[in-house]
Amino acid sequence: MQRAAQRDDRAQRQMRGKRLSRVLVCAAAVPAVLITAACSSDSGDSKSKGADSSARQSAGSSAKPSASASPTVQAAAYQKLPAACAVLSKKTLADLVPNAASSGKKGTSDDPSSRASCSWSSLDNNGVKGSQFRWLNVSLLRFDSDTARGAGDAQAHTYFGQQVKDAEAVDGAKNTKEIPLSGTGTEATAVRYDLKKKEGLFKQQTVVARVENVVITLDYNGAGLAGEKTPDADDLTKAAQQAVKEVVGSVSSANGGSSSGGSSSKAPASPSQSASKSASPSKSPSKSASSSASPSKSAARKS
Template sequence: MERRRRTSKRRLAVLLAGATVPALLVAGCSSGSGGSSGSDADGGKDSSAAAVPSATTTPPLAPARFATLPSSCRTVTKDTVSSLVPKAKHSGGTTTDTAGSGSTRSGCSWTGNGKDGFQYRWLAVSLERYDSSAQLGAADLQAHKRFTDEIAALEKASGTTATGVTGLGDEARSISGKATVAKVTSQNDTVVVRTGNVILIVEYNGAGLEGKKNPSAKSVQSDAERAAKDAVASVAAANA
């Protein structure tokens, strides 16, 4: 009887052990199948869907309005030169250009002592042109900075009077004053003009010699503005 009980217990243990193995196998297969499904789900994602940062682009600078400068000694008409500097030593003007600078900087001047030899007059025109560049910025803005810097420097001189000038280029200002050189006091006026990317500086001085009367500040300023208008027109004509 005791032997039968032991035999039955051994059979039961064997049966239970046999039943456990398939269950583990089934569980393992189920787990593997689930893992494979998850992997497939992840692998099914399109890697190209990831956002790719786009490179930022800087808008191009506006091109310069004027590409060239006029011949400096032709910026002022013959009639204006004849009126402002009667009996000029060189009616065609004396250039102050330097080699290779004509496209960005130029200048010309006229001088004379009038019809009676006792009315000194000096007229000078300087031109500066700026190009747009990534390092320095837009051409017009460079010219504007040059304009404000020049005005600030001129206004620092003692005894000067600055006034705005309308209808001349994009912005213009006149600075008048007096200067004494070799015991001769002259009435002077400087007109600074910005037209687009070009700066024009017109200087006009007048003095009576040997006790002769000086020209008035008003007349010198008016004549300087006349020359400046010629110069602005010449810049536009050179780029037409």
Template sequence: MQRSAPRLTRILAAAAVPVMLVVAGCSSDSGSGGGDGAGEAGGAKATASATASATPSPTPTVEPAKFAKLPTACKAIAAKTTASLVPKAKNENGTAAASTDLSHRSGCSWNGLDDKGVKGSQYRWLDVSFYRYDSEVSLGSGQARAQENFAKELGKIQATAGAKTLSTAPVAGVGDEAKIVTYTVNKTGEDFPYASVVARSGNVLVLLSYNGAGYAGAPVPRAKTIVEGATKAAKEAVASVAAANK
């Protein structure tokens, strides 16, 4: 009995060692498993964050401008039309307006005095201007910019100093939108009836003005004649914009 007791003690001690190792191993595996889970979650978050940051923001866009060119202003209205509206013009081919950028701004004018001797003289003036607006993300589309300036230019004409019997009306069949402003201004002691047209075609604005006066006893031009002349010339000017871009 005395010899078997120590032997039993040694056997129990030896048997206890694997059990401790197994328990320790489980504890270690458990801790390691928890660490891997946290790493996977962190990695997923990092990947999602990287994907989100890598996704590009949408690039701002704007509607393209309809027209890229302007017509040659002095050829935008037919020669026979300018000849009938401005008889005896000083320059039958028109006088081009000064411009540093003909792709965006251009103009032309005709004026002349038709002297009828003792019957007096008739004076006429016709001018046309073109303005083209590009589409820019920071400013908006060319069409929208032309619309905005359409309203501004119309307002300027309606605010003409000394204008009498001023009236505004839409003009059908001229571009995308058009209005004509009629009024009378007294200059050099004579009444000048005016007809000014503001028209828009796409991203191009067309401004046209026609007026006249009678001198030395000649009658004042009829308002109807001035309106009809301005409307005809405006239609040709607006049509020339599309023709220049074919």
């Protein structure tokens, strides 16, 4: 019985040992479960934070302003020029250059739609009394609107002022007088002066007029040669002004407008203030204008 009691005691001790081992094994498994749960929780938080960050970046990129619109300038009023040798009627030519050839001498141009000119000369020989000389030249320059240079009429306004200054600064000119003209295009000015040459005393008239984006420069001079009397400057100025009005009408007619030489348009605003239609991409004549001599100087040399 003692041995049986000992066996029972050993059996009980073995059973208690097995139960303790199972408890220790279960206790050791708990931290691993907690660690796994914690990792799973951190992984979810990281994904959530990444999604939030991506959403914020997407919202930020969509909030960026779009590219600014391309700058525009007001389209030029006139897109072409009339034939320079046809801008004056036969009657007007007969009055200004009575013995001129039936057709004038056309100037050369690499772009007739932007730049054109024509000249006429007349020598009325009165025998022993001498002769009356007349020379007439008409030049037209058209400016296109351009995003870099600005509106065509503003460019023309600047060139108009330059032409007037050039006419006033001719070498050897005497008794220079500037006369603002009304009712002739958008703006117009006549500059007249005396120019002494070996042939005689020449009376020079230069009338510069602007109609929208086109500038007209008309040079008209006269002289009494070999004993003939010197022509009256007032008469020449009046004739030149009437001729310019006719040229203004020809420019308007060539572009589908009326042939009237008057205009109530005001001087243009700065190019930066003009913004409506897109500018025409055609070639701007300002480069060829700046490289050529002023008509008034050319007239003085040719006369």
